[in-house]
Amino acid sequence: MTTERKIIVNIATSGDGYIARPDGDIEWLSSRPAPKGFYGIPEFLRTIDTKLFGRKTFEHALRTGVTFDTKTRNIVLSRQPPPASVPAGIEFVTEAVGPFAERLRGTEGKDIWLMGGGGIIGAFLDEGQIDEFIISVIPTFIGEGIPLIAPRHRLVPLQLLSAHTFPDGVVQLHYRVQKT
């Protein structure tokens, strides 16, 4: 029996719900000492084989010197044509979100990590293409920034699967998106 591949957002937010400062800065997050177990990310990585990035998140990663783990597929979704040069192991896709997500789900594989940012998360959510959210709430208010989901009127009921507290005060909320 094959289980359908899930598309999962696994992301950290500030205590006031932002994924980054307005300019994309995440020093408030990256400067924290990594606790033993790293919030379950290593286990989570074993359940996925594909990462999806929005264009802005991808470009911010390039600018800040992030390297891409080529043990997974890395796909950048963008409405714009790809840049002249793309790092090895990165696929650029300009397909619309709905058909792309259906096609991806239709192929064999593990679950899919939707990395963000808020724009691509909003687009997938509006197409009913997100199965779960794992949100690690950092015990810091940053005051303003990029919201988890690109702003638009929504009403999305969630089912809480678990809430896990880490010794450093991070709380990880795991939700299933309820299909309405």
Next chain:
Amino acid sequence: MTTERKIIVNIATSGDGYIARPDGDIEWLSSRPAPKGFYGIPEFLRTIDTKLFGRKTFEHALRTGVTFDTKTRNIVLSRQPPPASVPAGIEFVTEAVGPFAERLRGTEGKDIWLMGGGGIIGAFLDEGQIDEFIISVIPTFIGEGIPLIAPRHRLVPLQLLSAHTFPDGVVQLHYRVQKT
């Protein structure tokens, strides 16, 4: 021995961090069936004797027909002069946040519930006048709205005191604001 009175924000937010829709609407919150125990609010009420409201929150309450519980002091803070007519049991204060909070802390009494909205929470936070946040995270994304704290660059470290999960999927995060 007298313990100093604490100023505490106890508020619900959507799963994406908003306290209300852009127009103040909280139907996504108020339409939920109230669970037994009502998220600990009755116990919390026994620990406070004063409620503080921002002007917009107060006016929204008036418009939506909310009545004020006169078993506690109800104080509205505003930079504008009070309206011509104020309901019985409501005090209007136009003093600056810092001196007002110090004066209030200096009088005998129980803890103080800072009701919101985001503007008054931001002003108190910036003056170092909030001791604790109790945030009940509702398992619903609303997509856009009024943030918990009026937007401004901040870096406010928090200490997680507890995280409590309710049967309906609400997670209540209790933080102490760390004085820097």
